[in-house]
Amino acid sequence: MATHEFKLKDLTKLDLQPGEKREVEVEGVENGKVLLVQVGDKTHAVGPKCTHYGAPLKNGVVTPEGRLTCPWHGACFKVSTGDIEDSPAPDPIATFGIAEKTGAVYITGDEKTIQSGRVQPNMACSVTGSEKVVIVGGGSGCFGALSGLRTGGFKGQITVISLEPYPPIDRTKLSKALLTDVSKLTWRPKEYWSGASIDLINDEVTKVDFASKSVTTKKGAHYPYTKLVLATGGVPNQLPLPGFKELDNIFLLRTVPDAEAIVSAVGDNGKKIVVIGSSFIGMEISNCLAQKGNTVTCVGQESAPMERVMGTKVGKIFQSLLEKNGVKFKLGAAVDKATPSSNNSKSVGAVHLKDGTDLEADLVVLGIGVKPATGFLKDAKEIELLKDGSLKTDESFAVTGLQDVYAIGDIASYPYHGPGGDGELTRIEHWNVAQNAGRSVANSIAHPGAKPKPFIPVFWSALGSQLRYCGNTHNGYDDVVIKGEPEQAKFVAYYTRGETVVAVASMQMDPIMTKSAELMRRDGMPSKSEIEKGVNPLDLSVPSGVKI
Known part of the structure; x- marks a missing residue:
């Protein structure tokens, strides 16, 4: 696309101070804006919005070496190139040439890119060489690995084997908004990945032969690898109590079909819903369903929502926010059983607590955490799963005791060196951590010998108001x-x-x-x-x- 010079409105010279950011309009471009960022003695012109959810980067943070971080969710860009430094940004921000001319300042670029402020990375690739990367799992970690591999110059074969029949999705939207339209959830369509010579296989890995470097699937296929990335995520916990396995209209939430089933059961709303679990998934789904006009009761064992991670005082703030949206709470409570509806013996009708409370329910959603999805490795003699079912890795997410095998996301326990970490093994179930780990692994594969890229865990949550969080309290x-x-x-x-x-x-x-x-x-x-x-x-x- 042809580039042109465009004048910046009401700017006669470049006079920013180091670290300063200034958003300015671009004359002659409808809705055209750029962000000027001063790094050292150089002024850069970049897209003004984060490519994740559109946060204004003028409110972000710029570092002396030119890292520009989104104020909302921790996505980070390199100012000089626009490249992604940290997830969850899917695309780089656009960069433009900039110059002073006769009492005015101009940028160089094309109108469409100025309007979008972003650049979709070109991952088109024709496979060369003998390298074969197999990624098991199609979630956030997979997305980070795929993006990092192709943008990092890796030209080898890439195969993704996932239980989910769609490309990597923005899983956070399932619990926050109960979205079910795959086209609005996937980061990129299948055609994009095909153009990047990435094979997406809908199958289940049942065995890994680490000696011969191959994986076997439920459908009987075998896939050899030179590098293996395990990114299978978590399996939602069930409730091993009477009624919860036998009755219908009791749901988990992890995949698009899970969300579709909940939406179908809710119908036109106005339902009585019990959500069991006052952690992030439980709280987000409670908030979402209450705002849609349902009567929602959230049941939790703690004295305040998310007490273990966030503490009682902060948990009470979240509780108050959700109560304003109509969510009722039963805290410090233990579930006894579920019983059927008087109208349908196969469907849930009530949840009974051990204190004698009976909660009517047209449907129940379980949000009681996940466990590492590593069951397919239980018979592998070469590795020993940790007590929680996770895999021990080093700082590069390479699995301890194995060659050319990495683990990322919910299944990885890695040495955490952030504040208070002291290198202790830590397993963090954050969507953003998985994606950053995927990018780190991709860098190790595409550039052998590269040092692991450090990052601070970040997550966010929709709890009536937006929660932002960084760091780690697991230790x-x-x-x-x-x-x-x-x-x-x-x-x-x-x-x-x-x-x-x-x-x-x-x-x-x-x-x-x-x-x-x-x-x-x-x-x-x-x-x-x-x-x-x-x-x-x-x-x-x-x-x-x-x-x-």
Whole structure:
């Protein structure tokens, strides 16, 4: 597409200060805007919105070396090239030439790219060489690996074997919005992956022969590999109690068919729904269904939603938000059984708690966590699964004791070196962690000898207001320092172990999570005492150099 010069509105010269960001309009382009970013002594012109969900990058965080991070979900771009540094961005941001001319500033580009602000990566590839990468699982980790491999210059054969009959999807939209239209969930259509010479196989891997380097599927096919990436994700936990296996209208939520089944059962809404589990999936699906006009009761064992991860005080904030949207809670509760409807002996009619409470239910959704999907490896003599069913890996996500085998996402326990991690094995069930791990593995495969790329775990959740979170509390915390207006769900919570801030959660205070993640990467996060004295991470400069 032909490029042209376009004048920037009301800008006579480039006078930005280092680290400054400025969004400006482009004359002659409908809805045309660019973001100017000053890195050192150079001004860059880039697309103004994150390619993930469209967050304004002018509110993001820029580092001395030119990392530009989204204020919402942690996606990060390299300012000089627009390339993706961290997930969950699917596409790079656009970059444009920029110059001062006779009292005005111009950018060089084409109108369509200026309007979109993004560039879809060209993954078109004709396979060469003998390398064969097999990826088992088609989720977020797979998407990160595929994107990283082809954009990283890998020309070998790539085969994805997945139980799901569609390309990688944005799984977060299942629980947050109950979307069922695959075309709105998939990051890229099948044709795109075909053009990248990536084979998507709908099958189930039943065995891995690590000695001969091949995998066997349920359909009897065999796939040899030179590199194997295990990305099978999690299997939702069932409830081993009377009624829950026998009765209909009791649902799990992990795949598009799961969401379709729930939507079908809900019908025109107005249903009585019991959600069992007050973790992220349980809370998100409760919020979604209540907002659609259903009577929703969320049952949890903890005294506050997500208490184990987020603490009681923050959990109570989430509870209040969902109650305003109509969700009712039964907390500190244990489920006894499910019984059938008086109108249909095969369908659930009520959930009974051990305290004697009976909850009428037209349908039930279970959101009680997942376990690593590693059952197909239980007979493999070459590896020993950890107690939770996960695989032990090193910092590069290479499986301990095996050659050319990687594990990412929900099935991987890896040494965590972020604040408070101390290199302890940690398994983090975050969609974004899986995708970043996939990109890291792709870099190791495409560029042998490359060092693993460090990242701070990030997640977000739709809980009546948007929750942002970075860091990790899996290895423990002993206090929470809360700033802001928690009664208005406008707050930042600092999770601390001793003087170290190990995680940060926020609502309505962007981009404090993003800034904290960058400070954590560089060992620049203020201490607990400093936070208590009023130090605000937003007021701190991001130091150069990554420490973790």
